[in-house]
Amino acid sequence: MGVILKTNNLVKYYDEKKALDGISIEFETGKIYGFLGPNGSGKTTFLSLCAALLKKYEGEVIVGGLKPGKDTKAFVAYLPDFNYYPGWMRVKDALNFFDDFFEDFDRVKAEKLLADMDLKHDEVIAKLSKGMQARMKLAIVLGRKAKLYLLDEPFDGIDAVTREKIIKIMLSTFSKESTIIVATHHITYVEKLLDSVKFLYKGKVINEFEAEDIRHDKGMTINEYYLEEFRDAETD
Amino acid sequence: MLKLIKFELKQYTRPIGLSSLTFILSIPLVVNIVMLLADFDRSVMQYANLAYMMYVMLLATDYTFLSSGFLLKHIPISYKKVYLAKLVAHLPAMIITTVSYELLSFVNKAEHYEMGMPRFADLSIYQYPMLFASYIFAFLLIQSNIIDKSAIIPRVIKKLVDIPLLENLVVGIYFVLSISLSGIGMISFGVIFYFAESMSSIETLLITIAAVILSVAVFYLNANLLEKSSKMKGECK
Known part of the structure; x- marks a missing residue:
């Protein structure tokens, strides 16, 4: 398995505040990773850098053999943790937008995902409930046949039944030629999905495991391990 | 594109x-x-028409630039192209407002020369690009200093006044400066428009060249700033 994403001593500052503190990490193709840590640990910053949405940093980031930029955006699908669609857009406008600007967008797959999530094409995105917006964002992003998916809190605001449905869809449609990185602090939501986990705290990767190792060797669920690891953690 | x-x-x-x-x-x-039926002062009405059309243009500017910044950062296209598309797409708004202004002038029976008011129809062939360039210049100033709040001005202020307690004051100063700069942009557009009719061809040509150079410079400055900016609307930390 090749490496799709690699960082070397990655440091990111917001003014004087150090958001990422020397992260050296690798993500292999064909796996679903959990990028786990409490609020303010640097998960969103890390994903934004890899998605080429943040530019200034120290160290090295290599995505699919390239520095993050215009070219990597063609094969990296990033899902932010908020609604990033303009207020006037309807679901069908979002579909058309992705169809127009991403060559890897599979419209049929995206439409099926939207139907599975009970979303209608004529609905105005800004008027959807928080949960429905989360479903819509996820369906559209998963509609891409990207090499790397960066999903930031993908299940925030999504009810348990729909979450199960989405996880089933994700597992059944996951291609071994792609990689998914799920950044979250809701471990129970994503537990079933994960092949590997990386724990982030205060801008540093403090631990990395195969999910099975935690389950078998430590006899714990990932969530139990996470709670033990971060029991005394300070959060923002 | x-x-x-x-x-x-x-x-x-x-x-x-x-x-x-x-x-x-x-x-x-x-x-x-x-107002015409009420025999109201037509020059006042005509100034109001101009101001209203400016407002409509600003409204279009607002919609063009405010809402899609973060979404467009995801697509595999350089921000310069995105920015250029925004400018090109803005042309219809300019044409609509120009035609509307002319229509209102007609309805108002505006006697422009007596009122000291300009009319687009009276401009020479050289004056159209000048007007367009100055409009783009004003447009870019507005865009960069109101919408992109991470533009150069707040950064410079922060460097000069790096005291945490004064942060609110810094933000206040920034907003005042932003509004002033946008005002300068709009005023420069208005002034050029106002004097366009009485200018010679050489003056017009020189001002056009200057306005084009300024527009291109601001265009590149803005595009670069936006590309490097980490704080476009909606972007998370």
Whole structure:
């Protein structure tokens, strides 16, 4: 398995505040990773850098053999943790937008995902409930046949039944030629999905495991391990 | 590029909509007719018409630039192209407002020379690009200093006044400066427009060249700033 994403001593500052503190990490193709840590640990910053949405940093980031930029955006699908669609857009406008600007967008797959999530094409995105917006964002992003998916809190605001449905869809449609990185602090939501986990705290990767190792060797669920690891953690 | 322009056109035609646009443009029309029947001072009305059309242009600018910044950062296209598409897509707004202004002038029976008011129809062939360039210049100033809050001004202020307790003051100063700069942009557009008729061809040509150079410079400055900016609207930390 090749490496799709690699960082070397990655440091990111917001003014004087150090958001990422020397992260050296690798993500292999064909796996679903959990990028786990409490609020303010640097998960969103890390994903934004890899998605080429943040530019200034120290160290090295290599995505699919390239520095993050215009070219990597063609094969990296990033899902932010908020609604990033303009207020006037309807679901069908979002579909058309992705169809127009991403060559890897599979419209049929995206439409099926939207139907599975009970979303209608004529609905105005800004008027959807928080949960429905989360479903819509996820369906559209998963509609891409990207090499790397960066999903930031993908299940925030999504009810348990729909979450199960989405996880089933994700597992059944996951291609071994792609990689998914799920950044979250809701471990129970994503537990079933994960092949590997990386724990982030205060801008540093403090631990990395195969999910099975935690389950078998430590006899714990990932969530139990996470709670033990971060029991005394300070959060923002 | 065509797809980008199409998307940008939707940016302000969709939210405003044809019915709203008709409504926006019909307000001054009705006001003009009523005021004309009431024998109201026509030069005041004409200034009000100009101000209203400026407002409509600003509205279109607002919709073009405010809402899609973060979404467009995801697509595999350089921000310079995105920015250029925004400018091109903005042309119809300019044409609509120009035609509307001319229509209102007609309704108002504006005697421009007596009123000291300009008319687009009286401009020479050289003066159109000058007007357009100065408009773009004003447009870019507004865009960069109101919408992109991570533009150069707040950064410079922060460097000069690096005291945490004064952060609110810094933000306050920034907003005042932003509004002033946008004002300068709009005033420069108005002044050039106002004096256009009395200028010689050489003066017009020189001002056109200067305005084009300034527009291109601001365009590149803005595009670079936006590309490097980490704080576009909606972007998370």
